[in-house]
Amino acid sequence: MLAALMLPLGTPAAASASAPTDTPTLADVLPAPVEVRPTHERYRLTRQTAIRVQPGSRAVGEQLAQAMRPATGFPLPVVQSPQPGISLLLGAHDDRLGTEGYRFTVTSAGVTIRANTAAGLFHGTQTLLQLLPSEIDAPSVRHRGWTVAGGSIVDYPRFAYRGAMLDEARHFHTPDEIKRYVDEISRFKVNYLHLHLADDQGWRIQIDSWPRLTTVGGAPGTGVDGVGGGYLTKADYADLVRYAAARYVTIVPEIDMPGHVNAAQVAYPELTCDGVAPAPRTDTEVGYSSLCISSETTYRFVEDVIRELAAMTPGPYLHIGGDEAHATSNADYLAFEQRVLPLVAKYGKTAYGWNEIAKSGAASTAVAQYWDTATSNPVVAAAVANGTKVVMSPANKSYLDMKYDQNTPLGLDWAGYIEVDTAYGWDPATRVTGVTEPAVLGVEAPLWSETLRDLDDIEFMAFPRLPAIAELGWSPAATHDWASFSARLGGYGPRWELQGVDFYRSPQITWS
Numbered sequence: 001m002l003a004a005l006m007l008p009l010g011t012p013a014a015a016s017a018s019a020p021t022d023t024p025t026l027a028d029v030l031p032a033p034v035e036v037r038p039t040h041e042r043y044r045l046t047r048q049t050a051i052r053v054q055p056g057s058r059a060v061g062e063q064l065a066q067a068m069r070p071a072t073g074f075p076l077p078v079v080q081s082p083q084p085g086i087s088l089l090l091g092a093h094d095d096r097l098g099t100e101g102y103r104f105t106v107t108s109a110g111v112t113i114r115a116n117t118a119a120g121l122f123h124g125t126q127t128l129l130q131l132l133p134s135e136i137d138a139p140s141v142r143h144r145g146w147t148v149a150g151g152s153i154v155d156y157p158r159f160a161y162r163g164a165m166l167d168e169a170r171h172f173h174t175p176d177e178i179k180r181y182v183d184e185i186s187r188f189k190v191n192y193l194h195l196h197l198a199d200d201q202g203w204r205i206q207i208d209s210w211p212r213l214t215t216v217g218g219a220p221g222t223g224v225d226g227v228g229g230g231y232l233t234k235a236d237y238a239d240l241v242r243y244a245a246a247r248y249v250t251i252v253p254e255i256d257m258p259g260h261v262n263a264a265q266v267a268y269p270e271l272t273c274d275g276v277a278p279a280p281r282t283d284t285e286v287g288y289s290s291l292c293i294s295s296e297t298t299y300r301f302v303e304d305v306i307r308e309l310a311a312m313t314p315g316p317y318l319h320i321g322g323d324e325a326h327a328t329s330n331a332d333y334l335a336f337e338q339r340v341l342p343l344v345a346k347y348g349k350t351a352y353g354w355n356e357i358a359k360s361g362a363a364s365t366a367v368a369q370y371w372d373t374a375t376s377n378p379v380v381a382a383a384v385a386n387g388t389k390v391v392m393s394p395a396n397k398s399y400l401d402m403k404y405d406q407n408t409p410l411g412l413d414w415a416g417y418i419e420v421d422t423a424y425g426w427d428p429a430t431r432v433t434g435v436t437e438p439a440v441l442g443v444e445a446p447l448w449s450e451t452l453r454d455l456d457d458i459e460f461m462a463f464p465r466l467p468a469i470a471e472l473g474w475s476p477a478a479t480h481d482w483a484s485f486s487a488r489l490g491g492y493g494p495r496w497e498l499q500g501v502d503f504y505r506s507p508q509i510t511w512s
Contacts, residue, residue, distance in 0.1 A: 022133050023147045031471035032479040033155040041108045041150030049085040051078045057088040064125045073141035087112045088121045101156025106148050119248040123189050137498040161442025162473035163192035167449035169199035171228030175236050177455045186247040188470035194252040200262035200281045204231045209304040216267035224450050226282045256321025258328050258336045262289040284450045287326030310347035318344050323354035338362050358383035371395050381434025389441040392428040400447040400461050410451045420506045424468035445469040456502040463503035
């Protein structure tokens with residue numbers, strides 16, 4: 001619980017009453033911080049403001065300067081010598097902060113962010129940007145005062161994994177669109193981006209040992225309704241990995257199997273049991289395709305894909321799907337997972353899959369992504385008791401491709417309508433019987449692309465719901481409060497407008 005002297009989140013900060021009315025308070029941050037202590041002081045940026053860094057924090061300092069220069073017009077030099085202004089300092093010597101937390105202090109003399117790691121400093125700078133007037137996100141100079149309300153914040157995440165997922169298979173989204181999404185999600189301290197790279201409609205990642213996967217599976221005309229062909233080369237993927245890492249976002253690649261493999265079988269008929277290529281599919285049906293479980297060619301293919309993906313992915317996780325394998329018998333499914341899950345560990349990664357993998361004993365060292373809509377799943381609960389960790393993504397709470405309501409022009413509704421209060425109104429640690437907080441690695445908001453075409457579509461479906469999921473992943477359960485969250489979310493609207501984000505103006509939110 002917050003200490004008694006701390007400001008209740010979402011309430012006006014009387015301590016910052018001397019600041020301009022458009023200066024955010026320390027209680028306005030998304031996601032909600034762990035501790036907030038306002039004071040009467042404030043700091044005003046000027047043309048003389050510098051950003052002080054140390055070895056190990058310069059890159060974060062340069063990013064912060066680049067973010068603030070367009071709107072302020074200030075030079076904001078990044079220096080190592082002590083100067084009045086903004087200090088980004090490593091060595092917080094506070095075990096509570098872990099590898100991603102930070103301490104944030106504002107006095108009339110300046111702003112100081114301290115953290116144990118550069119990742120923590122980066123998260124602290126995202127908080128600083130939110131504490132500046134919303135016009136800090138303007139693309140050109142705004143002549144106004146730039147004031148930060150005084151006080152202190154101590155902040156660190158509830159869960160280690162706070163993810164978003166983008167479906168590249170049903171519609172290919174370009175590297176530039178993915179980078180833009182990385183920028184947008186990292187604002188809310190999301191630290192994983194899961195890329196769904198292969199499905200029945202298309203194959204979107206270069207695999208050298210099986211080149212027709214992309215020349216056929218990524219060709220023009222692949223994708224739902226024959227729209228959205230394309231694929232990532234290994235160079236594209238490496239560039240995305242670097243770009244995301246600079247924003248402390250880790251890429252998680254997914255190749256779905258043993259189902260959702262029609263595109264691979266079109267490219268390589270030997271992956272079927274009869275050696276006959278199926279017809280390409282551009283519809284949205286699921287559950288009809290399966291790798292040939294008894295064929296050694298299947299396992300040569302699977303190991304080659306895992307080996308190459310692991311080699312190009314520095315992050316710890318490799319997602320092997322496993323959902324909706326309706327065309328695979330239960331015995332064959334278990335045989336497949338028992339053989340394939342250990343292959344991920346063989347190449348130095350932690351296996352990750354949809355919650356169906358929990359049926360396999362080999363999932364005890366894996367991560368199961370819970371997409372089920374039920375609040376009870378005995379198979380998952382038993383796997384958790386045997387050591388499986390869970391990322392919570394219940395489809396009726398966190399799937400960003402679900403419509404907001406019956407009038408939403410994009411999206412699906414098979415899991416129900418998901419307005420902002422629905423996305424926010426659940427607890428990852430109590431959602432599923434037998435899956436308690438120690439077993440929950442974190443949360444993820446998947447965005448499937450059956451109805452999406454471009455970046456505007458991505459943004460419209462992701463925002464404003466993604467910040468709700470991000471807050472569930474970052475903020476303490478004690479801060480969970482709809483009135484506070486909805487007020488803070490409403491205050492963020494002008495920032496999205498200035499950033500050019502095509503967000504949904506939910507009628508549940510009073511937008512500033």
